[in-house]
Amino acid sequence: MSAAAVGLGKMVDNKQIIFKGYIEQRAPEETDMEVKVGNKMKLEAPKGSGAILVKNLYLSCDPYMRARMRDFHGSYFPPFVPHSVVEGFGVSKIIDSDNPNFKGGEFVAGFTGWEEYTLIYKTEQLRKVEPDHRIPLSYHIGLLGMPGFTAYAGFYEVCSPKKNEYVFVSAASGAVGQLVGQLAKLHGCYVVGSAGSSAKVGLLKKELGFDDAFNYKEEGDLDAALKRYFPEGIDIYFENVGGAMLEAVLQNMRVNGRIAVCGMVSQHSMSDPDGVRNLFNLVPKRIRMQGFLQSDFLHLYPRFLEEVGSLYKQGKIKYVEDRNEGLQTGPTAFAGLFSGKNTGKQVICVAHE
Amino acid sequence: MSAAAVGLGKMVDNKQIIFKGYIEQRAPEETDMEVKVGNKMKLEAPKGSGAILVKNLYLSCDPYMRARMRDFHGSYFPPFVPHSVVEGFGVSKIIDSDNPNFKGGEFVAGFTGWEEYTLIYKTEQLRKVEPDHRIPLSYHIGLLGMPGFTAYAGFYEVCSPKKNEYVFVSAASGAVGQLVGQLAKLHGCYVVGSAGSSAKVGLLKKELGFDDAFNYKEEGDLDAALKRYFPEGIDIYFENVGGAMLEAVLQNMRVNGRIAVCGMVSQHSMSDPDGVRNLFNLVPKRIRMQGFLQSDFLHLYPRFLEEVGSLYKQGKIKYVEDRNEGLQTGPTAFAGLFSGKNTGKQVICVAHE
Numbered sequence: 001m002s003a004a005a006v007g008l009g010k011m012v013d014n015k016q017i018i019f020k021g022y023i024e025q026r027a028p029e030e031t032d033m034e035v036k037v038g039n040k041m042k043l044e045a046p047k048g049s050g051a052i053l054v055k056n057l058y059l060s061c062d063p064y065m066r067a068r069m070r071d072f073h074g075s076y077f078p079p080f081v082p083h084s085v086v087e088g089f090g091v092s093k094i095i096d097s098d099n100p101n102f103k104g105g106e107f108v109a110g111f112t113g114w115e116e117y118t119l120i121y122k123t124e125q126l127r128k129v130e131p132d133h134r135i136p137l138s139y140h141i142g143l144l145g146m147p148g149f150t151a152y153a154g155f156y157e158v159c160s161p162k163k164n165e166y167v168f169v170s171a172a173s174g175a176v177g178q179l180v181g182q183l184a185k186l187h188g189c190y191v192v193g194s195a196g197s198s199a200k201v202g203l204l205k206k207e208l209g210f211d212d213a214f215n216y217k218e219e220g221d222l223d224a225a226l227k228r229y230f231p232e233g234i235d236i237y238f239e240n241v242g243g244a245m246l247e248a249v250l251q252n253m254r255v256n257g258r259i260a261v262c263g264m265v266s267q268h269s270m271s272d273p274d275g276v277r278n279l280f281n282l283v284p285k286r287i288r289m290q291g292f293l294q295s296d297f298l299h300l301y302p303r304f305l306e307e308v309g310s311l312y313k314q315g316k317i318k319y320v321e322d323r324n325e326g327l328q329t330g331p332t333a334f335a336g337l338f339s340g341k342n343t344g345k346q347v348i349c350v351a352h353e
Numbered sequence: 354m355s356a357a358a359v360g361l362g363k364m365v366d367n368k369q370i371i372f373k374g375y376i377e378q379r380a381p382e383e384t385d386m387e388v389k390v391g392n393k394m395k396l397e398a399p400k401g402s403g404a405i406l407v408k409n410l411y412l413s414c415d416p417y418m419r420a421r422m423r424d425f426h427g428s429y430f431p432p433f434v435p436h437s438v439v440e441g442f443g444v445s446k447i448i449d450s451d452n453p454n455f456k457g458g459e460f461v462a463g464f465t466g467w468e469e470y471t472l473i474y475k476t477e478q479l480r481k482v483e484p485d486h487r488i489p490l491s492y493h494i495g496l497l498g499m500p501g502f503t504a505y506a507g508f509y510e511v512c513s514p515k516k517n518e519y520v521f522v523s524a525a526s527g528a529v530g531q532l533v534g535q536l537a538k539l540h541g542c543y544v545v546g547s548a549g550s551s552a553k554v555g556l557l558k559k560e561l562g563f564d565d566a567f568n569y570k571e572e573g574d575l576d577a578a579l580k581r582y583f584p585e586g587i588d589i590y591f592e593n594v595g596g597a598m599l600e601a602v603l604q605n606m607r608v609n610g611r612i613a614v615c616g617m618v619s620q621h622s623m624s625d626p627d628g629v630r631n632l633f634n635l636v637p638k639r640i641r642m643q644g645f646l647q648s649d650f651l652h653l654y655p656r657f658l659e660e661v662g663s664l665y666k667q668g669k670i671k672y673v674e675d676r677n678e679g680l681q682t683g684p685t686a687f688a689g690l691f692s693g694k695n696t697g698k699q700v701i702c703v704a705h706e
Contacts, residue, residue: 286644
């Protein structure tokens with residue numbers, strides 16, 4: 001790829017998605033971000049900066065980003081800066097590099113900006129991606145990115161799964177849940193997922209190999225629903241939603257059950273979320289509830305890439321994406337996560353290479 | 354001890370405490386049990402029964418017994434039988450034995466009846482107690498009994514304690530909490546306890562060696578109180594109460610904190626207990642919440658007896674009892690557990706040998 005082909009050194013209009021300002025007690029809305037045009041940028045990595053200039057191809061919409069929209073500095077991620085470009089995981093192509101570890105034409109996955117081109121200074125957080133025609137590039141922010149690794153680390157390292165155990169996954173068609181369920185099936189477990197539409201339920205049962213699935217919105221009594229799907233009770237709950245579902249699950253856990261807590265997306269936005277009123281179940285059932293972050297398990301990332309990449313190439317697992325075309329769809333796509341509009345991993349396609 | 358001395362074969366009036374009937378959505382009251390007199394009993398272990406006849410010396414009032422006052426058969430203990438004698442842990446002296454493993458004059462600790470004399474058929478659950486003038490017999494239902502073992506197994510096996518960690522114990526002057534705090538101190542931790550009266554707080558600080566303690570009833574804002582006592586946050590919470598205190602603790606846990614859940618006595622009686630609204634803290638703080646029952650760790654009981662008995666005899670730990678004299682005080686003493694009337698382990702002294 002020649003410098004001329006990528007327009008190296010040229011001034012471009014770099015379209016951006018801007019974070020407008022902090023929100024507290026509600027779910028994110030489309031209007032919390034805005035599309036900004038007219039930002040001029042020179043396509044080069046400045047000499048002496050150590051930075052790389054990338055063209056962003058795919059951007060990831062992830063629920064954890066909600067936490068960065070709050071003016072709170074005690075979290076594991078700093079908050080977004082109002083009136084600045086949104087930051088998130090992406091897959092990008094290097095246009096120019098002032099860093100000896102990277103060169104033009106290579107692909108990287110990691111934190112980038114919600115914009116067409118980004119100068120990345122913190123290159124140590126990037127992972128190089130070797131193009132492989134058998135694996136879509138966008139999977140490096142999904143199946144083989146943070147969500148997939150969350151499923152992998154959470155299921156194997158936190159849930160302590162055993163063959164023939166009963167596994168329940170909420171938000172099961174989402175970026176994380178769909179892989180948890182498939183890994184659990186491959187592990188010899190019985191797996192039921194819940195989701196918020198009949199289309200998603202169909203996907204879980206027909207495409208993703210779940211033993212069963214249900215639409216939680218159609219169940220007036222979640223406790224009764226779980227008793228129907230798990231007459232023997234639940235050994236493992238991969239918790240993605242919190243609130244009423246967690247309460248119903250606690251009623252239906254088996255002795256020595258494990259609950260891996262990673263999401264609670266339904267509770268992210270609320271200042272007074274639903275209380276869980278039946279935690280006393282933890283005692284007689286000796287339940288272990290474990291919160292976790294995938295970032296604590298990064299030493300397992302190479303093994304994860306090898307194993308899950310190989311399972312995918314062998315056709316043993318699938319991965320469903322919900323792709324929006326164009327950077328300008330970002331605000332809508334992101335807000336949609338919080339009302340369950342996405343089916344599968346929500347990706348924004350900024351450019352096709 | 355001669356047969357004549359214990360009145361062997363004689364008919365006696367065996368005073369009993371009777372469980373009147375199931376209760377559901379409230380705390381136990383004194384009137385849920387009644388004293389029954391006039392029950393004639395022959396002081397012998399019937400030939401061929403394999404049973405032993407014991408004279409009960411000390412009976413244990415334990416919060417878990419609340420669960421047996423409910424008409425629910427799915428728990429780890431069967432419910433009490435209405436109009437029958439209350440069952441609980443006790444220290445007893447053998448009067449007569451039809452079992453080759455036991456003989457008259459020996460002392461046993463284990464399940465017995467809330468009555469003066471009990472015929473025990475399930476002798477396999479009993480533990481023989483060797484009288485030792487350095488250890489009060491009643492401690493075999495407290496410090497060296499189920500509550501003490503709950504503290505021991507919970508602290509060492511569930512809390513995964515490390516030196517210099519910050520430990521918080523609720524219901525800290527109770528049968529379990531007082532030992533948890535002292536074991537934590539011996540382990541090199543910084544320990545703060547909460548209790549429900551200034552007398553109990555004084556006991557924790559002056560007698561039991563806690564680094565600090567507070568009266569939760571005097572704290573309008575539990576979150577603020579915990580921030581004052583744990584400016585660096587809490588690594589380990591030994592959970593005995595549930596509800597609002599757990600919620601405040603979750604706000605103040607440190608990363609990789611552990612919560613051992615054993616009691617939740619404040620929630621036992623309520624059909625609609627307070628909800629815990631901030632479980633999302635589990636995720637960024639990677640908190641492990643583990644429910645446990647001491648009965649899962651019984652293989653450690655011999656080591657516990659050796660270690661804790663030895664620490665006590667060396668004067669390195671203390672144990673505070675609240676003793677009521679006379680079987681007839683049982684209903685009041687038991688009900689008092691649920692309003693915090695007891696200071697220390699609640700024991701009923703039925704007879705002094």
